[in-house]
Amino acid sequence: MDLDAVIRECLEGSQSAWETLVNTFAKRIFNMAYQFSGSRQEAEDKTQEVFLKLYGALPRYDSGKNFTAWLLTLAKNHLIDEYRRTKWEKTQRDDFDERVLAQTAGDGPEQSLVEKEAKTLVWEGLNRLSADMRMVIILRDLQGKSYEEVAEILDLPLGTVKSRVNRARLQLALVLREYRGGTS
C-alpha cells in the first residue's frame, strides 16, 4: 500500500482512503491507548480523539517523513497531555483479560498460573509508572518498536530511551518482588 497516495486521497476528501488509513492504524492506536490507560472505555475515547486530531493535522504532514512515527508521536502527545491535564489516573486498571491469558498457557497448569500472576502484576504495575516511563515501555516492550524508533517517536536521545526502558522494567520487576515477599 502506498501510504503517501492514501494520504493525498484523504486530503482530497476521499472517504475510502480515510477508511484505509483507519483500518491500517486504528488497532495500533487503540492498543497504545488501552495499554496506557488500562481502561477500554478510556482507550476508545482517546482513540477517537487521536483520529479527530489526525484528520485535522493531515494537511500539515510532511510527506518526506515517516508517517507511522509521526502518527505515533501525535498519539503519544495527546495521551500524555490528556493524562496530565485531567489527572486521569485510575487507582485500578481494568482486569487483565482472562480469555487472552488462557491462550498463553505454557508448560502446564502450574506454569500457566505463574505466568498469569506475573502478567496480572505487571499489567497493574504499569499504573505505578510515570506517564513518560509508561509510554517508553509501551512502545518498546508492548508495541515491539526498536530503540531507534522509540527515540524518533519520543524525540529523545537513544541513550535516554535505553536508560528509561531499563528503569521502567526494573520498577515493574520490583512490583513482582514486592508481591512475592522480598528476596524469596
Add this chain to the structure above:
Amino acid sequence: MTCERIEELLSAFLEGELAAAEKAEVAAHLAACPECARLLDLLKETTCALAGFPEVEPSPELMAGLYAVPERKAARKRWFRPVFDTLTRPALQPVFAAFTVLFIALSFVLFHPEARGVRKQISVQFHKGVGAVEKIYADAGGLKGEIRAVSANFIKSFKNLDVLKSGEGKK
C-alpha cells in the same frame, strides 16, 4: 562493579548489547551476588510478561466512529462557518473595539492594585453628579412656583384692567 551499576546494565545484558569485557564483568558479578541474580530473573519474567500482552481488537462501534470522523468534522464546519462569518463581519469591528476598551477599563477598575481608591473616587464623582442634578431639579421646582405666581398676578391684573374699563364706560 557495584550493584547499582549492574542494575543500570541489566537490560543491555539481557538484550546482548554489552561489549564482551563488560558482559563478562556483569556475568561475574551476577554469579557472586544472589540479590542481583534474583533481580535479573525478575527482569526476565517482566519482559516475558510484557511481550505476552496480546493486542486487543477495537470494537465495531469504535471503527464506525472512526470512519465517520470526516463527516463529523464537516458537520462541525457547517455549524461553525456561519457563526464565524457573522462574528467576523467588518461592520462588527467597532463594536469589538468598543468592548475591548470597555473590558480594559473594567479590568483596570477591578484589578488595579489601587482599585479600591479608584472605585471610591468613581463613587464620589457619581454622587456629586447625582447631587448636582438634584439641585438643578430643586431650582427648577422653585422657578416653576415663581412662574406660576407671576402668571397668576398677571392674569389678576388683566382681569382688574377689564373691571376698570367697564367702570369708565358706566360713567
